[in-house]
Amino acid sequence: MQAVLDFIYTSSVNLNVQNMQDILFAANHLQILSVVKFCCEFLQSEISTQNCADISKIAKFFNLTEVEDCVRAFILSHFTQFVKTDEFLRLSETDICALLESNDICGHSELELFEAANRWLAHDQSRLAMVFRIMQHIRFPLISPEDLDEKVQTVHFMQNDPECMKLLLEATKYHMLPHKKPLMQSPSFQVRSVMPCLVAIGGKESTNHVSREVQLFNKEANLWLHLGEMDLPAYCHCVAVLNDFLFVVGGQEMFDNNGSTAMSNVYRYDPRFNRWKKMSNMLETRTDFHVSAIDGYLYAIAGRNHTGPLSSAERYRVDRDKWEPVVDLPHSVCAHSGAPCGGKMYIAGGFASDGFQREVYCYHPKEDKWEPKPRLKTERGLHCMVDFEDKLYCIGGNNKTNGARRDVLTTEMFNIKTEQWTEVAPLFAGQSEAGAAVVGGKIYVVGGHTWRERKDVRTVACYDPNRDVWEKATDFPEPLTSVSCCALRIPGTLLAELPPQQPRRLNNSNENMQQDEDVDMS
Template sequence: MASRPRDSFTFRDSELPMHLLSQLNGLRQSRVLTDVLLCSEEQEFPCHRPVLVSSSPYFRAMFCNNFLESSQARVNLQGISSSVLSGIVDYVYTGCITITMESVLPVMQAASMLHYVGLFEACSQFLQEQLSPENCLSMIRLSEILHCESLREHAKELAVRSFSDVAASEDFCELSLPELMSYLEDDRLCAEEEQVFETLLAWIHHDPFSRRGAIHDLFKRVRLRFIHPTYLFQFIANDPLVQSSTLCTEIIDSVRRLMLSVSSKCSRELKPLWTTPRRYTCRETLVVVGGRKNNEQTSREALLYDERTQRWQWLAKLPLRLYKAAYVCIHSILYVLGGLSLCMASGDSSVSATVYTLSLKTNQWRTAEPMLQQRYAHQSVSYLHFIFVLGGIGVDKKITPSLERYNSMFNLWESMAPMPTAVLHPAVAANDQKIYVFGGEDELQNPVRLIQVYHISRNLWCRLETRTVKNVCAPAAVIEDKIYIIGGYTRRMIAYDTKANKFVKCENLKERRMHHSATVINNKLYITGGRVLNAHDTIEDSDCFECYDPKTDVWTSKGSLPYKLFDHGSLPLVCVTNRPNPP
């Protein structure tokens, strides 16, 4: 059966526009029907007014209004060289132009003047491709002269992302005070706060007589809360420029008083400076370190999890194998404390008080001030500028109730009041000037149904018996004002609400788990490894990697560790990255 004929048909010739443009260009080159000469540097370029009017608001205004040029056969274009005008006329008739580093600026200026927006942005894109840390500041100045927002944004983004290299460039010290302030205030700035301070010093020292008065305004842009106390009080506080400013010394004294008071509450004057959040480029990254690997031997491995690629990266190995050490992070530094030091050659072991530290900046292990007491199977937790180490087994092979703390402000370990009841493998967490010790087991390996609370500012313990607590070898982690106790020879997870003083039931783990590790990143709970009791009550090592969202009360699998692991550390380590934020 024949198909019914169409009532209408729309034909669109995709080749016609280019064909017309090609024909018009041929007419121009042959000077056929051209009705105006564009002139520059005694050179003339024949054109068709309708083509120019159609291509540019500038020419539309010139030729379609009562301007003198509308009736002239020759139009002089001041400020545009003949070579640039030749290229632009070719662009109008062909849609093509070659941009080079030699021609880009005059072409861009001419495109701006003649209102060729597409050509202007093409020049901007070409300059963006030439951006580097060495030239981005000069490109920003150029973009402001040309009023090119796209170039300015990309150059500024590179400047904050590559701040270390930019700060070393010749252009940096020529920045004005408002320009420098805008960088120091930028949340995208890729730099540690120590470097921010050193950079503002270098800027002032470039012209000390006219700039030293700016030290206070610049100093307030340094986020002091995220600077290591040793650097703050030994280097910054003693800097002559800082000491010359009464306002700067008052800020440092306020920080010192805040730290000595062991309080998270600061004065009204200090609060705007102290509560400023970390920059976007400072991100918490999950690090897994030490532990027992594949049930074979104590591991020296340290791994970093990249959330973007969902892959594990190997960091520098621990200097030696440590059995049941403690792990904690403070001031963007990973600490490995004590443990049982194993000699593979002789098979001997010794209880250690050594402290090893790792910074992602150097990826090198160093030794720090040792603990006062040798111990292993102990717990550690950080709070403000302190590290607390409690319990564990000493050289006498007995469970110790002792507590000691490291004061990073003075690089000093000091003994504190011991726990009322010595316990092994409790769940430990710090929140609101208190350390909470949940459960654990006694010397006879019996579960202890206790909550022991240490008041940091008063150096005082109290204890509370409760039937709810029955955890052994379970980690604890804090999200807002809730302390989550995860597993411990059970699938159960409970959250202790420190404000309401009550326990809240949470979604169970998928398996009965112990000897695992837990940490919090971006208000989500991550657990790694451990040992599990299967359906046949057999203990197996695990390589699990799971995430819990307290908002939805849901567990999600994140894949697996590179190997099975337990009795390890799992920590959030802050690092500076120049990669843009995820969408």
């Protein structure tokens, strides 16, 4: 009490581990908020793996929410060290549940979280009464079938507790139905990740080398990381994400500007186990086309192959791993863009027999029909389109003026409620054949080709819809076109292991190589 009274006259207080609780109690009682604030800052500065449980109890007693949040954040980011200490065993049921349900937990696989929870339960036999309340926060489907069999179901309460047995049954069913995994919605199936990452898949380098690499952008470190490789290289392909399962569809595995080597391949990537799975092929080979994910289906629209531009469309039944035809697009087109929005799919622009297009169509999945919509203000092809908050953004691409190819810099925004196109801030440089995705409320456009300078680019442009501003976010490791991008949640355990992406060595004579007809649009 004396230290708090002295503070009133001197505006200073000496805090240490021995006197802090007494001073905090007095300051809280007298409502001397400035001293309470000093105590909070002191507690936060003293947090370690050896005392965080005690500090958490102090924070709860005095209702110091900011300190509680700080302790939780510290434990989550130091969980690997913390779980080995006696402090971990002293956590309350509320604290252990809050940790185990968090997406922020770092450095531990789901099996390791199960083992840590089991250790906490075994520390005090009275805790076995709360076994289900603890175990319901373990995401058992994210544990491999082998580990479930050998390391989980052998634990006595997983065999004897009826509610825990249901958790095991759910995980077993999940692994028994591999095709249906993207349709399963339980929280226990979700990737432990705070927010999606920008992921770039495949693409074609300036040397005409077609990439099989999957690269991920770590925004905090401003660094591209190597996530892995596809079974086959691909460019002019499409990607779609269903509940954090990534589908890579069609495209070409070797350079060919006529589309004659178009593929029908479909692969699915599961970041939970960092594995690829071959799925059923499309009914037709396609390149320079579009794929959208809507209500548990994938829709593949138009494009081109050895026969020329296509109007055909098909959908993939995820639960049956089967493609089936749907109604054709009203006209044949390739190098168009598309996006799902409001439960429907929109297709815009592209290239057809009569040149670059302004046409826009909306597909109604329930009625299996196409409806024309207001046309783009500017014809374009090889552009990007993404959806954000019930609006479509049509970005970049190119067209022909007086027989010469030119960049389209204008960005057009379509409001699906008013059905009007509006020009917003233009790109600061040309990006045709780029990839695009919405991550964290911003639109990223990756790589592509600029016709003004006649070269492929490494630029990653970022558009903020709230400020209507384009900025350069970073550079890609190498110039790349016909890359596909998406937003994908990556487990923290996998993210921590990824090596930086190393740029490929390009021949200088090829780096600025003219790409007059990557897609034959003469």
